[in-house]
Amino acid sequence: MSEEPSRVPLGLAAGAAAAALLLTGCGGGEKATAADAAGAAPAGDLPQATTYTTLDGLPQDSSAPTGGPTTVVHPEKAVPVSAEPGGPAIAELPATQLKGPTWVPVVEDRPGWRRVLLPSRPNRVTGWIPDKGLRAARSTHVIKVDISDREMTLAESGRVEGTWTVAVGAPKTPTPTGRTFLLASLAPEKPTYSPLILPVGAHSATLDTFGGGPGTVAFHGWRDTSVFGRPVTHGCVRVPADALKRLAKVPLGSIVQIQT
Missing domain, CATH: 2.40.440.10 (L,D-transpeptidase catalytic domain-like)
Structure with a gap:
């Protein structure tokens, strides 16, 4: 870490x-x-969690902001995004965004899962991703x-x-x-x-x-x-x-x- x-x-x-x-x-x-605009197109059947997309059916960030260190994660390859831990995939979080690596902050942890802020609409949308195949750091x-x-x-x-x-x-x-x-x-x-x-x-x-x-x-x-x-x-x-x-x-x- x-x-x-x-x-x-x-x-x-x-x-x-x-x-x-x-x-x-x-x-x-x-x-x-x-x-x-080509970057807006999803790569597969699931919509990509990028700044170009709107994702429905996912939880909103409702936690009180904190000023302490934040865990941030980078998927080494595209990972599924679910509305709840173990739930069906609603989207994919790609490994890259805007020709650079995807790094997103973690707002909640469960065993084997991390809920992260996503770059898509609506604002403050979050999703659960599996806690494997991720590089983790602290900001x-x-x-x-x-x-x-x-x-x-x-x-x-x-x-x-x-x-x-x-x-x-x-x-x-x-x-x-x-x-x-x-x-x-x-x-x-x-x-x-x-x-x-x-x-x-x-x-x-x-x-x-x-x-x-x-x-x-x-x-x-x-x-x-x-x-x-x-x-x-x-x-x-x-x-x-x-x-x-x-x-x-x-x-x-x-x-x-x-x-x-």
């Missing part, structure tokens, strides 16, 4: 540049291509976003590493609240508004799609610093340059808590 969750190398992330433009609902309205990082104060805090091992004023969702396109997690790290080859985009496992509650993508919420930078402290985005969280550099070092699967 001493292993550290993956951080996506920028070389690999650059290969996912098209996905970066497709996914987020807060940027410059870049258009997706058919090749970009000591927690990212907290306070919508009312328009403030983001990064903590490690309970110690605050930094606090920044950020831009959040506008009233008609609010940033979704609840517990989610850092899903991927994407570095566009030709960045238009941010050198790095960090999608999370949550989606806009008011936009079904944006720019051709599924309305995935993300952390990213913004060139016009006057936006910080204002509710102006399509749901994403725009952060200052130094905050983005710190977030880039946070392991995938780490908890993100968004509150009003």
Whole structure:
């Protein structure tokens, strides 16, 4: 359990540049291509638990968020996702997401099973996966976003590493609240508004799609610093340059808590 969750190398992330433009609902309205959208298609009979899919019949995360270390797991190959331990498979959690490894946080344990947060709609959806064929690690990082104060805090091992004023969702396109997690790290080859985009496992509650993508919420930078402290985005969280550099070092699967 001493292993550290993956951080996506920028070389690999650059290969996912098209996905970066497709996914987020807060940027410059870049258009997706058919090749970009191909990742949305399920590989087999079961739907894939990715940011592109909606999964019905699975439990919602209702646990109180904690600031302590979190177990995160990475499936070495696709694993079945069930509504309860030992139940029939409703979906599959793939080994990779957005051209990087899938790391998801564990929110509950049962003998032989782990309930994990999933990156699909609806927000806060969870599922049970078998506790075998998984790499496990501990993340000591927690990212907290306070919508009312328009403030983001990064903590490690309970110690605050930094606090920044950020831009959040506008009233008609609010940033979704609840517990989610850092899903991927994407570095566009030709960045238009941010050198790095960090999608999370949550989606806009008011936009079904944006720019051709599924309305995935993300952390990213913004060139016009006057936006910080204002509710102006399509749901994403725009952060200052130094905050983005710190977030880039946070392991995938780490908890993100968004509150009003």
